[in-house]
Amino acid sequence: MITLSNINKTFRVARRQAGFGRAVKALFSREYELIHALNDVSFTIKDGEMVGYIGPNGAGKSTTIKIMCGILTPDSGMCKINGRVPWRDRIAHVREIGVVFGQRSQLWWDVPIIDSFELLRDIYKIDRKIYKNNLDELTVLLDLSELLKTPARSLSLGQRMRCEIAASLLHSPKILFLDEPTIGLDAVSKMTVRQFIKRINAERGTTVILTTHDMQDIEALTERILLIGKGRILLDGSLTELKKRSSRRKTLVVEYNGSAPEITDDMTLIEKKNGRLVISLDPEIFPVSDAIAYLAARTELTDVSVSGITAEEMVAELYREYHI
Amino acid sequence: MKKYSALFRIRFINSLQYRAAALAGLATQFAWGFMEISAFSAFYRANPAAFPMEFSQTVSYIWMQQAFLTLFMMWFWEYDIAASIIEGSIAYEMVRPLDIYNRWFCQITANRLARAALRCAPILIFAFLVPEPYRMTLPPDAAQLFLFLLSVLLALCVVVAFSMLMYISLFYTLSPTGVRLFIAVISDFFAGGIVPLPFFPAPVRAVAEWLPFAAMQNMPLRIYSGNIAGMDAFAGIGLQIFWLAALLAVGRLMMSRALKRVIVQGG
Amino acid sequence: MQLYIKFFAMHLKSQMQYKLSFFLTALGQFFASFTVLLGVYFMFSRFHEVEGFQFEHVLLCFAAVLMAYSIAEMFGRGFDQFPQMLGNGEFDRALVRPRSVIFQVLAAKMDFTRFGRLFQAILVFCYAIPNSGVIWTWDKVLALLLMVVCGSLIFFALFIVYAGFTFFTVEGLEFMNIFTDGGREFGRYPFSIYGKRILKFLTFVVPLALFQYYPLLYLLDREKNMLYMFTPVIGLLFIIPSCAFFRIGLRKYKSTGS
Numbered sequence: 001m002i003t004l005s006n007i008n009k010t011f012r013v014a015r016r017q018a019g020f021g022r023a024v025k026a027l028f029s030r031e032y033e034l035i036h037a038l039n040d041v042s043f044t045i046k047d048g049e050m051v052g053y054i055g056p057n058g059a060g061k062s063t064t065i066k067i068m069c070g071i072l073t074p075d076s077g078m079c080k081i082n083g084r085v086p087w088r089d090r091i092a093h094v095r096e097i098g099v100v101f102g103q104r105s106q107l108w109w110d111v112p113i114i115d116s117f118e119l120l121r122d123i124y125k126i127d128r129k130i131y132k133n134n135l136d137e138l139t140v141l142l143d144l145s146e147l148l149k150t151p152a153r154s155l156s157l158g159q160r161m162r163c164e165i166a167a168s169l170l171h172s173p174k175i176l177f178l179d180e181p182t183i184g185l186d187a188v189s190k191m192t193v194r195q196f197i198k199r200i201n202a203e204r205g206t207t208v209i210l211t212t213h214d215m216q217d218i219e220a221l222t223e224r225i226l227l228i229g230k231g232r233i234l235l236d237g238s239l240t241e242l243k244k245r246s247s248r249r250k251t252l253v254v255e256y257n258g259s260a261p262e263i264t265d266d267m268t269l270i271e272k273k274n275g276r277l278v279i280s281l282d283p284e285i286f287p288v289s290d291a292i293a294y295l296a297a298r299t300e301l302t303d304v305s306v307s308g309i310t311a312e313e314m315v316a317e318l319y320r321e322y323h324i
Numbered sequence: 325m326k327k328y329s330a331l332f333r334i335r336f337i338n339s340l341q342y343r344a345a346a347l348a349g350l351a352t353q354f355a356w357g358f359m360e361i362s363a364f365s366a367f368y369r370a371n372p373a374a375f376p377m378e379f380s381q382t383v384s385y386i387w388m389q390q391a392f393l394t395l396f397m398m399w400f401w402e403y404d405i406a407a408s409i410i411e412g413s414i415a416y417e418m419v420r421p422l423d424i425y426n427r428w429f430c431q432i433t434a435n436r437l438a439r440a441a442l443r444c445a446p447i448l449i450f451a452f453l454v455p456e457p458y459r460m461t462l463p464p465d466a467a468q469l470f471l472f473l474l475s476v477l478l479a480l481c482v483v484v485a486f487s488m489l490m491y492i493s494l495f496y497t498l499s500p501t502g503v504r505l506f507i508a509v510i511s512d513f514f515a516g517g518i519v520p521l522p523f524f525p526a527p528v529r530a531v532a533e534w535l536p537f538a539a540m541q542n543m544p545l546r547i548y549s550g551n552i553a554g555m556d557a558f559a560g561i562g563l564q565i566f567w568l569a570a571l572l573a574v575g576r577l578m579m580s581r582a583l584k585r586v587i588v589q590g591g
Numbered sequence: 592m593q594l595y596i597k598f599f600a601m602h603l604k605s606q607m608q609y610k611l612s613f614f615l616t617a618l619g620q621f622f623a624s625f626t627v628l629l630g631v632y633f634m635f636s637r638f639h640e641v642e643g644f645q646f647e648h649v650l651l652c653f654a655a656v657l658m659a660y661s662i663a664e665m666f667g668r669g670f671d672q673f674p675q676m677l678g679n680g681e682f683d684r685a686l687v688r689p690r691s692v693i694f695q696v697l698a699a700k701m702d703f704t705r706f707g708r709l710f711q712a713i714l715v716f717c718y719a720i721p722n723s724g725v726i727w728t729w730d731k732v733l734a735l736l737l738m739v740v741c742g743s744l745i746f747f748a749l750f751i752v753y754a755g756f757t758f759f760t761v762e763g764l765e766f767m768n769i770f771t772d773g774g775r776e777f778g779r780y781p782f783s784i785y786g787k788r789i790l791k792f793l794t795f796v797v798p799l800a801l802f803q804y805y806p807l808l809y810l811l812d813r814e815k816n817m818l819y820m821f822t823p824v825i826g827l828l829f830i831i832p833s834c835a836f837f838r839i840g841l842r843k844y845k846s847t848g849s
Contacts, residue, residue: 009848012847016788066683069683069686069687070687071683071686071845072687072845072846073846074844084702087845090686090784091690092689094686094687094688094689095689097687099684099687101680101683101684104679105682106684108605109605110604110605110608110609111601111604111605111608112605115601115604118597119597119601122593122594122597123594123688123689123690124688124689125689151608167615272796289641290770344760344762344763345763348762348763349765349768351766351768351769352765352768352769352773355766355769355773356769356773359773359777359785359789362784362785362786362789363777363780363784366641366642366784366785367634367637367638367641367839370638370640370641370642371638371843373640374638375636376637383842409803437834445837470624472715501612501615501616501619502611502612502615502616502617502618502619503615503619504619505615505616505619505620505622505623506615506619506622507619509619509622509623509625509626510622510626511699512626513626513629514629514655518626518627518629518630519630519633519634522734523633523637524633525633525637527637528633
């Protein structure tokens with residue numbers, strides 16, 4: 001159980017001046033500005049939940065994660081994770097969490113992966129039997145058997161990320177923090193990583209907190225999302241609900257033989273070329289089935305597909321709505 | 325030329341931003357100079373007759389060395405130049421309408437000047453204010469001062485031309501750190517970076533005075549202090565010009581060969 | 592301790608991946624201190640003695656300081672490179688692991704290329720120990736051992752102070768070089784030659800003289816008092832404020848994140 005209540009955090013940042021004269025002046029006196037990184041942030045995450053933590057760069061995502069990991073102390077407010085205050089009881093706390101920073105590696109660059117793993121076993125004082133079980137399980141699930149003997153420097157980004165994730169799960173943490181785990185990965189690796197995270201969450205009941213800019217991660221993984229902007233929690237709810245709440249409009253893509261059909265005023269044309277037509281419509285006004293029937297009556301349709309709003313579009317809409 | 329003065333300005337402003345770094349650097353170099361002078365003064369007290377320079381000359385030598393440290397030290401390294409060779413992004417550089425040798429030469433010179441510009445004035449002011457025997461003295465006359473300035477400029481160019489050879493050698497070697505450290509150490513030693521050349525034993529000194537390293541910090545520092553004066557100073561500047569020309573010629577030759585190799589191998 | 596040995600093995604394994612670069616760098620390190628040695632030699636071939644110390648006496652001092660420093664640098668590299676660790680987030684990683692922070696920083700970096708310097712120190716000892724005119728009774732041997740061991744611990748404490756400063760400023764660190772690099776460079780001569788004020792400073796504030804000048808006097812029979820032999824041990828007290836300083840910095844880091 002993770003509880004954050006009324007967390008505040010402010011940073012003081014020196015203002016850098018442009019121009020020669022000002023740079024000289026800054027030698028003697030310097031101006032500072034206060035940045036409210038977190039403003040009264042509160043939320044609760046239950047055991048075994050999978051939460052997507054989203055927001056634009058600089059919104060306060062990583063500050064929150066750092067506080068939950070025990071790296072940072074907040075100015076005020078309380079954070080309790082499994083009954084502990086992370087920054088007061090650091091060592092006991094971090095034993096129960098796993099952290100993956102997508103852009104920084106915890107693997108040794110020049111030695112085989114298995115050596116890094118064994119060092120982690122000693123750092124976390126993992127029981128040999130548990131270590132062996134975990135390693136075997138992770139090797140199978142993440143398909144690591146070929147990689148374990150290779151040094152990290154000769155792995156591809158995707159392979160390395162699989163090893164990173166395994167590394168942070170060796171000590172069977174109750175909570176897993178994933179900071180942009182799919183950044184820079186190719187499509188296949190992304191899918192493997194997502195499937196794996198889902199499984200770990202379902203089978204081990206590991207609580208997963210995921211920050212990402214890739215909305216497909218969110219769509220594939222998390223039911224609940226937390227949106228943060230300018231240091232405030234703006235939204236806390238389920239993805240489906242949010243989708244419903246935002247735009248209801250549907251996108252209709254049809255392919256046809258012969259001449260292009262006329263469309264009515266209730267349909268908005270997005271694209272039309274080479275026997276392909278993309279139309280956007282509001283199902284409340286013009287039901288999708290009616291639209292298909294309407295088009296089928298006017299031309300020979302060869303393919304039809306309907307899609308709702310994507311998570312990507314929805315988040316873009318949210319950002320616009322909250323001016324963040 | 326405009327490009328390089330802009331480069332100089334940016335570097336200078338950039339280093340101004342870090343005021344604590346500038347102050348810390350000053351404090352370090354000041355303490356360093358102070359300790360060096362203390363050590364020399366202990367040797368001076370032990371046997372003034374064996375001292376090969378006048379003591380005040382040694383003091384000036386050391387303060388000048390600290391003030392212009394960033395101008396002459398071989399171990400300052402331009403990481404972006406080295407990286408462009410090692411990682412092969414030099415191919416992009418070759419597309420630009422600028423001679424690469426000149427470009428790098430100016431970049432290194434501008435960087436060294438920018439670093440020194442910030443530091444030299446405060447150190448020199450301190451050095452003129454501290455009590456005897458640590459106080460620095462002015463050169464005997466204006467002519468000597470002028471020769472000194474000329475010699476500083478030449479020494480800087482020799483240092484840069486020499487370091488260009490190290491960068492160019494990166495085209496050929498795979499493990500630059502060790503070689504670089506080795507060359508930097510040797511050249512600083514023979515340029516009088518650790519002990520001024522007059523303190524070398526006579527036979528070693530006789531050789532060292534003719535090496536290209538002697539055309540580096542050794543020459544301007546000794547001209548300023550008055551240890552090398554009159555005709556000797558002109559001869560010294562002649563030596564600097566000779567080595568500068570030689571290093572430039574060798575550097576350009578090596579560079580064009582290295583670039584041909586890059587083209588043939590496709591980077 | 593066992594874990595430290597494991598880290599040690601990992602570092603050795605990593606660095607041996609680049610054998611050529613490793614040996615060339617070690618060689619470069621060797622030459623770097625060799626030119627300093629040469630400088631000392633040049634000075635003594637001209638002046639023969641300074642403040643009553645002869646070349647061989649000074650070499651004892653030179654080698655003890657060099658050895659102490661290179662050991663400290665080899666194993667305390669984590670603190671020496673702490674600004675980089677802080678900059679690239681490696682330190683945050685240490686904070687999410689269930690081990691003491693100081694231990695993790697210590698174990699995070701080791702640099703065996705410093706062996707080049709250590710080797711130099713050994714060679715100089717090989718020459719200076721028999722030629723210094725010291726009669727090597729057990730107490731003299733112990734004194735020399737204390738110089739090296741306590742010396743590296745004190746240099747080590749200086750690295751910790753250096754790392755501690757990183758929490759407050761990443762820019763102003765250069766001045767610490769006066770004590771670390773400077774300690775090594777100027778420690779080539781007995782600290783008394785730099786004058787009384789500096790000797791006092793290096794005795795009571797930054798206790799470099801405690802493992803260099805005073806035990807050297809004992810070695811050379813200039814002081815018979817056993818206290819001089821044990822001054823390096825007194826110097827170890829410096830470790831206490833150093834660690835405390837690092838902890839203060841760490842607390843500040845945790846509250847500001849910078």
